[in-house]
Amino acid sequence: MQDAAVLKGTNDGYEIILDDEADLGDIYTSLRSLLEKLRTQTASTHPQPISFDIQTGLRLLSAGNRSEIEKIFSDFQLFSVHKITSDVMTKEESNRILDQETVHVVDRIIRNGQEVHVQGDVVFLGIIHEGGKLFVGGNIYVLGDVHGVIQAGFPDLEDKMIIGDVHNAQQVRIGEQYEILDDTNQKITENSVVYVNDLHVLDYGKVEDLKQINPKFFNQIGGVING
Template identity: 30%
Template sequence: MKQSVTLKGTKDGFVLTLDESVAFETVLSDLDQLLEKLHSENKEQKEVQKGISLEVKTGMRLFSEDEKAKITEKISSKSQFQLKKISAEVLTYQQATEWHESNSLQMEIQTIRSGQVLQAPGDILLIGKIHPGGTIRASGSIFILGELLGLAHAGFDGDNEAIVVADFQTDAQIRIAESVQIIENKAKNQAGTDEKQFAYINDLHILDFEGLDKLRTIRPKMGKVTGGLF
């Protein structure tokens, strides 16, 4: 009869795979038998290596916290393994929600005043004005349809590919990942109208500005990520 637990060695330790199609109680029983067998084999050895790294893989099945606790207790009490993690090939609802938020464009319509902070887990489109002392932060890119007089921090988790699109005003502060720049004097183009620009990290790892007509050339994947805004 096929066992519901399979143990294989890797360069980093061992991987224990649990059959996703078998009832949990059967998995526990087979795991118990496997650990007993290993314990008996270890008794015959003069030296038993302790603290061997072990990862448990559950395939397309998500275990409850109670089930994980039972597996963890059995491994810790009946083996020399040090359990590193229990992983599955599917996402929990919370993980799926977090992934969706970090890969979607969030839209907000509001005015951000001094002392207020607006934060997004992915890209964000703000329709409104950011006053001096106001802050907008995103782990992805920031698109502002309005004046930026406060702080816009894109890629705050370290994403150097993020950009900031806004009506940049004098004294506005732009941050992308760890790079920072303050608008000292708002420039005008030759026609006397405001030039629409975006901020980005260039190939020299310097925060730079270009016209929106260069956005697709500099960030060719940006249209796909943001649903084709540009």
């Protein structure tokens, strides 16, 4: 099946599109034939190494399928696979994205030496003891008691926030920015917003000023703040 693998030029180089309805055997045969033709066409010039993106459409290739494609390319010295992509995703990737978009309610005790990691936004109702750590991929809404380390935007997202009372925390972190807190820190109240400002420095504000601090987030929650 000659057209089960089709070459397409892009702004970034070359892409090979595999027919997602074709038999895999036909795809392998067509791919090899295509590479043979390209090798013949470039033989009379000054051939340079070419790296191809492989697009599989609505077919998700297994590790074995990918290995077979890599094996075919290994027979062509100047040709290689840059990446293999599809228009579908694995169950694991789908679950990861859903996790990131979900608001999780965490009501537990995090003791000294314990680390808890959560994707997405978190409403925290529990207790973090000194030495305990909560690392969250999204924003954190603190309604519990924090005496340990708390981080939003884990590991390196600086557009996330910690909202609520963290004045007893040992350390607050947003992405890679952090500050060790002590009793002299008067900037934090029970309605604080911890965020990274335009200078990429950890800063503190009040919930009622959230519209000025992060207009995008303010609009996402409906533009209403209940004090």
